[in-house]
Amino acid sequence: MYKMDIHLRSGHRQKKLDTTDNQKQFLNNLEDQFSCTRSSPRRQNGFDQQLFKTDETPVAVPVNGPPTPHRINMTRTDSEDSEKPNAGDNTNTSKIFYRESPSTVLDNVQNPAKKSLKKGRRKLNPNNTDGQGLLKMTANRTNHKLTDYFPVRRSVRKCKRTVLEEQQRDMENKVLCQVQDGLKIQEFIGKGRGIVTTREFRKGDFVVEYIGDLIDQNMAKKREAEYARDHSTGCYMYYFKHRNQQYCVDATPESDKLGRLVNHSRNGNLIARVIEVGSIPHLVLTAKDDVPRGVEVTYDYGDRSRESIRNHPWLAL
């Protein structure tokens, strides 16, 4: 008759350890936590190793076989960038509050007889009968809690960790949904298609994913050789290294995805990051600074090799 949930909350705090989120961050950031997720054999090429460490300084790339015009390499800066979320991983600050049920509360809500005794003492209800004989009108009604109606207000300020987790989750969602809004294709004289913003992006925002086939190094080599035969293909091979594993996203086939059309600039307004969604690495282009609407978005392809620059002078821009 007087049933009530006694999940009252008290000032007791309990630490909650969200292992999955922790892992995600770790996995995302620690390159040296190597675990091979791909079944294909991996072959380390000396020059590639060297290549992916390149930063601003041009490095001669020994190219063997038919040279592909250019390749996109992950620049070093992003790994520094992605290390940030790691900070404060061990200080888990999320807390759950439980409120113990004080016995008086229990008595009040569960035991009508006692309740009426209490009332007697308060002189509010001197002629009250005991709870057993309540009439129909009151018998099957229970007091509801105010917290069922009004939300408990928590501070809107979040700890850094929560903010980063939220950003991560948001970005994963956008990758999963292949979000590419706020962008449009525009033809540029001299360099062909490019991507222009149709809304503002804030610093750090997800802009677009570089979507293509995720392939390993061997496959990439084969495809590169294949593409090199036809000079009209251009190159959409994005090489990157994630947790010591060399990957390539091949976006050469024409598709409706916008990530592949973002042009190069050494001082681009986007920066590429690798994020892992469901243990598969994804290449995400995020805003390096606030990006106003109506401007072209670009990022650094990272290819500084003489060979590439000779073929594509714009890589030096």
Add this chain to the structure above:
Amino acid sequence: MFEARLVQSAILKKVLEAIKDLLTEATFDCSDSGIQLQAMDNAHVSLVSLNLRSDGFDKYRCDRNLSMGMNLGNMTKIMKCAGAEDTVTMKAQDNADVVAFMFESKNQEKVSDYEMKLMNLDQEHLGIPETDYSCIVKMPSQEFARICRDLSQFGESMAISCTKEGVKFSSAGDIGSANIKLAQTANVDAEEEAVVIEMQEPVSLTFACRYLNSFTKATPLSAQVQLSMSADVPLVVEYKIGELGHIRYYLAPKIEDEDN
């Protein structure tokens, strides 16, 4: 530095009387705009929201926001030490663990100082949404107190039904039933004595008498009380505190238990 001065200490006494029935301890949040207090009773069925505006005080200063957790029983003890005509000044340092009450008699002949230790209360704050209520009843606070007292003799719960014609309070129990109907006052001479109903749609809700009786402890603060109701949301019982602010009580309605 926090300092708030009221020429009439009686107001503070009455405020305390109005909340100490429901709350044993509460946090007074002091800011530039005034003093706020929001707290639920132990069972989380009702909520007290007190607002005292800074401009209503005779002197008010609050350099930094300050939350003072007080045991209301102890505060009552101190307030009882104040004479009816005394001026009261509340004072606290910025990171203080005590609050000081200073009572001054009318011609400054007697000055009494009391200090009370503050408490660190871990209380939940509720976000109360802006609501357009279906029915707003204004009536004499004495009348409301009387009705609550009378009806609580018959049962634990009281139904409040509001229509355009008037408002009906009813209760039933072992000894029988009780119904009190108040019609809207036709000619409003004195606003405080009138029953005024603003109604969008009729409402009927049931509440625990026990809490309503506790709310009526605020009756000395104001001659008029305002009841705001909408279907399936908490009732608001509001008493104005002169020019100083208001005290609002929120009470969750009783709802049919589906298990029975």
